[in-house]
Amino acid sequence: MRIIVHTGKGGVGKTSISAAxxxxxxxxxxxxxxxxxxxxxxxxxxxxxxxxxxxxxxRDNLWAQEVDARYSMDKYWxxxxxxxxALFTQRGVKDIVxxxxxxxxxxEEGAHLLWINKYIHxxxxxxxxxxxxxTAETLRLLSLPDVTRWWFERVLTLTRGAAKFLRPIARPLxxxxxxxxxxxxxxxxxxxxxxxxxxxxxxxxxxxxxxVINPExxxxxxxxxxxxxxxxxxxATDAVLCNRILPDSITDPYxxxxxxxxxxxxxxxxxxxxxxxxxxxPMFDRDxxxxxxxxxxxxxxxxxxxxSKVMFQGSTHQITPDKQGGYRLRxxxxxxxxxDLDLYRSADELTLRVGPYRRNIVLPYALWSxxxxxxxxxxxxxxxxxxxxx
Numbered sequence: 001m002r003i004i005v006h007t008g009k010g011g012v013g014k015t016s017i018s019a020a021x022x023x024x025x026x027x028x029x030x031x032x033x034x035x036x037x038x039x040x041x042x043x044x045x046x047x048x049x050x051x052x053x054x055x056x057x058x059r060d061n062l063w064a065q066e067v068d069a070r071y072s073m074d075k076y077w078x079x080x081x082x083x084x085x086a087l088f089t090q091r092g093v094k095d096i097v098x099x100x101x102x103x104x105x106x107x108e109e110g111a112h113l114l115w116i117n118k119y120i121h122x123x124x125x126x127x128x129x130x131x132x133x134x135t136a137e138t139l140r141l142l143s144l145p146d147v148t149r150w151w152f153e154r155v156l157t158l159t160r161g162a163a164k165f166l167r168p169i170a171r172p173l174x175x176x177x178x179x180x181x182x183x184x185x186x187x188x189x190x191x192x193x194x195x196x197x198x199x200x201x202x203x204x205x206x207x208x209x210x211x212v213i214n215p216e217x218x219x220x221x222x223x224x225x226x227x228x229x230x231x232x233x234x235x236a237t238d239a240v241l242c243n244r245i246l247p248d249s250i251t252d253p254y255x256x257x258x259x260x261x262x263x264x265x266x267x268x269x270x271x272x273x274x275x276x277x278x279x280x281x282p283m284f285d286r287d288x289x290x291x292x293x294x295x296x297x298x299x300x301x302x303x304x305x306x307x308s309k310v311m312f313q314g315s316t317h318q319i320t321p322d323k324q325g326g327y328r329l330r331x332x333x334x335x336x337x338x339x340d341l342d343l344y345r346s347a348d349e350l351t352l353r354v355g356p357y358r359r360n361i362v363l364p365y366a367l368w369s370x371x372x373x374x375x376x377x378x379x380x381x382x383x384x385x386x387x388x389x390x
Contacts, residue, residue, distance in 0.1 A: 008212035
């Protein structure tokens, strides 16, 4: 089974591209499901059908679903949350406030990962397309397994041990029963599932993340940052999908400057994302919704390509922590010569010049306060070591 996750800044057209990609895969004979993890669901509008929290069959080989995070949370977290709500309520906290503060940070987003796990293990589909939330929420979602692992190891293990001794006296003291062993096992299973999904999403043979972008400078900057964080967490990005490009058929002088600006920004996209394939889709003359216009979008974007195939193998840069609290950035430059390289650094950005070509890399926040300890060109790659300032 292939998993394809589309992410990007809000409003760039992720939902339309997800629906068009799913339609293309289904028409190639692949059993395909497209799911929306955005709380502001618009997948049904894009497909021009009514869909809900369970998979809905749209046509042959195509299903769609708008994930209900609350349902999933109650299923996996309900027993613990009810206990915590009772505990807070006994201490004078209002029920509605207690319910909100007892949700593990990020768990609402994590509910979407549980569906991915379900479909992987059931094996009913050939392709799973994820219409992800805007980038900030998607990054929280993808980093969730790391966060929950810390929470589970530090807090849940301690709580389970204490529960054996406290359960007989819990109701007289706090007015609520402690969760039973089954509840603990359910939550432990939840965290294991999140870890399993993380492994699936970081396996480039199974999963690809694709960045949806518009040819606008502010969108490009945010997408660069997203791409850097995806590299930091080990997720494989295999394409950039540039949407809403003004077509050459528009000859009105009113749009001439806008088209010229788009051309400049497309060149910037090519600088920013290195060897990643850049797929392009035009601005349409009508809303992209319904199967006919989604089919047109898929044709424009993919041509004769199979969108379920891996489009790029390897990484254009990789960031890994070292044991001394620093980080190492590795940028493959397979055809460069050492004497052709120049490196410039600002607080949150690196600019590499290789002969006449330029590459911009937006740095994650963790590197902003660090300085470059050394930079070496070895094994056809530039290796930069970030260390604490002296």
